[in-house]
Amino acid sequence: MFGASNDLASHVQHARVAVIGGGIAGLVAALECAKVGSRVTVFEASDCLGGTIASARIAGADVDLTAEGFPESATAVRALADELGLGDVVVSTRVGDTWIAGLPSGAAPLPRETLVGIPQNPWDESVRRIIGWSGAWRAYVDRLRPPLTIGRERSLGRLVRSRMGDRVLDRMVAPLSLGVYGIHPDEVDVDAAAPGLSAALTRTASLGAAVADLRVGMPSDPALLSIRGGVASLVTALEERLANLEADLRTGERAASITADRGRWRVASEAAGGAEPGRDRGPEIFDAVIVATPEAESRRLLAPVVPRLGSGAAESTPLELVTLVLESPELDAATPGDAERTGSRAAAFTVYPVPGTHRATGLLALSRRHPELAEATGGHVLRVSFGTRGARPATEGLDDAEAFALAVAEASALLGIDAGRVRLLGANRWRAELPRPASAIGRAEVNAAARHAVAGVAGLGVAGAWLSGPGLAQVVLDAREEADRVRRTILWGDAAIG
Numbered sequence: 001m002f003g004a005s006n007d008l009a010s011h012v013q014h015a016r017v018a019v020i021g022g023g024i025a026g027l028v029a030a031l032e033c034a035k036v037g038s039r040v041t042v043f044e045a046s047d048c049l050g051g052t053i054a055s056a057r058i059a060g061a062d063v064d065l066t067a068e069g070f071p072e073s074a075t076a077v078r079a080l081a082d083e084l085g086l087g088d089v090v091v092s093t094r095v096g097d098t099w100i101a102g103l104p105s106g107a108a109p110l111p112r113e114t115l116v117g118i119p120q121n122p123w124d125e126s127v128r129r130i131i132g133w134s135g136a137w138r139a140y141v142d143r144l145r146p147p148l149t150i151g152r153e154r155s156l157g158r159l160v161r162s163r164m165g166d167r168v169l170d171r172m173v174a175p176l177s178l179g180v181y182g183i184h185p186d187e188v189d190v191d192a193a194a195p196g197l198s199a200a201l202t203r204t205a206s207l208g209a210a211v212a213d214l215r216v217g218m219p220s221d222p223a224l225l226s227i228r229g230g231v232a233s234l235v236t237a238l239e240e241r242l243a244n245l246e247a248d249l250r251t252g253e254r255a256a257s258i259t260a261d262r263g264r265w266r267v268a269s270e271a272a273g274g275a276e277p278g279r280d281r282g283p284e285i286f287d288a289v290i291v292a293t294p295e296a297e298s299r300r301l302l303a304p305v306v307p308r309l310g311s312g313a314a315e316s317t318p319l320e321l322v323t324l325v326l327e328s329p330e331l332d333a334a335t336p337g338d339a340e341r342t343g344s345r346a347a348a349f350t351v352y353p354v355p356g357t358h359r360a361t362g363l364l365a366l367s368r369r370h371p372e373l374a375e376a377t378g379g380h381v382l383r384v385s386f387g388t389r390g391a392r393p394a395t396e397g398l399d400d401a402e403a404f405a406l407a408v409a410e411a412s413a414l415l416g417i418d419a420g421r422v423r424l425l426g427a428n429r430w431r432a433e434l435p436r437p438a439s440a441i442g443r444a445e446v447n448a449a450a451r452h453a454v455a456g457v458a459g460l461g462v463a464g465a466w467l468s469g470p471g472l473a474q475v476v477l478d479a480r481e482e483a484d485r486v487r488r489t490i491l492w493g494d495a496a497i498g
Helices: 002-014 024-034 075-083 125-144 156-164 166-181 197-204 207-215 233-244 295-302 371-377 400-415 443-455 472-492
Strands: 016-020 039-044 055-058 061-064 090-094 097-101 223-227 248-251 253-261 264-271 284-286 288-291 316-327 349-353 362-365 380-386 423-435 460-462
Touching: 016 024, 016 253, 016 264, 016 284, 024 039, 024 233, 024 288, 024 472, 039 253, 055 316, 055 423, 061 371, 075 223, 075 472, 097 166, 125 156, 125 166, 125 207, 156 166, 156 207, 166 349, 197 207, 233 248, 253 295, 264 288, 288 295, 288 472, 295 460, 316 400, 349 400, 362 400, 371 380, 380 400, 400 423, 443 460, 460 472
Parallel strands: 016 039, 016 288, 039 248, 097 349, 288 460
Antiparallel strands: 055 061, 090 223, 253 264, 264 284, 316 380, 316 423, 349 362, 362 380
16 A cells, blocks of 8 residues: 555656646646656746736836735635745735716715615615716615515616616626626626525515525625735745745747647647747647637637537637826725715725716725835825726737827826826736636526536646636635646546547
8 A cells, every 4th residue: 555655646747737828827727736746847938937817017116917805715816825934924905895977966875785886775875876866766675575486587787777776786796797897787797796696585585685694794995915015926936936846937938739748738838929949849748738828719729629619719818007296186085985984094995887978997096005105105096997808908009108198188088087187107018818707697507517517637736817717816726726636637547648
């Protein structure tokens, strides 16, 4: 028995594993394999690692361009930070308030007694401020409808519209859905966006009561964890740890194809666009392959070796994030256009507009969540987002100066300040095609089918935001679990290639 265990350990330690894609999913999967002794090669087509986890130097400070934190409940990310020696620089902040802009009466805070924008009490003054008296009366009909009319509606938009009316949908739910998921509530799966809501609706007989039921025990202002110096430091730490474990990290090198080769895998690679010439290599043999690229590229690589993968379309949502460092006396106010009423000069906040009222889809006050950014840059750090499913970003086709000017104008409009009194200290723009969110109707079935098909092939794995969901917490946890599953197939061969 002891000898058999040693043989298994030796097999894993001498296994060659190819990880295709050097984003956060690929790096985490690579670490899981490398730290047990497997010889890991990472293929990354771009000239740098990290994928959608990125930072840039703006106005003298390193600023996260995308993810800048993770939920306190994200134990997998916290464990990763500890493992990489970053545990001492994990810091806590608050998510802060969400504001809705583009309302007839001006921006207003979204009540915290909501779930994905659905209010538990339409008569609450803070709700009426957003939807008006007529909207409150219509939403109250939800409580008068007989239980027999309650069905299991899959579309979040249709559910809210039928129960509480258009005002709640358009002014409370849609701004969050478009700002957070990039899709309209009509396309959002109720069970994915708000697990348990359908059951609670059946149990309590009204949507408002269902929201109240699910909110029991939820924190009013949940904590958000981050890393001092930026979440992008995770990528740097992963790269360093993998280098110490003698992983072969190849940037500017694209995996052209993977093919089965007598119980192992043949990976052919080539120099990616912009890489130095002469980098093409002959095919290499690996014991396992983990594909951690965006959906379209993953399907291209996997389709020839996973016949049951199917031809599911790789859908995406265009996104552009413009990070601004601004100086303005009005930005010292606490919240969008309402500093005097709220009286909290340091409160963190996010702003989402009513659809059709602004060209931007959202704004995050980064330096309110991370005050050290204000100290380092000497200004207010804001992230303005553009683009949703079916609507290309308003910044598309603009040069940098034009895009920055538009972002400043949109930020000023969303915050209710005078754009003429704003001075731009620095800016950056980041573009991506994000995967169709896991909350979209039908997405869970597509992802489950893809996972099932790949899991049936020994030594083959797939990870990434298109399967796990875009949040850092989901991506890290999923990549760890998939790498563990692939390691088991190396050990036990519980599936067969082909």
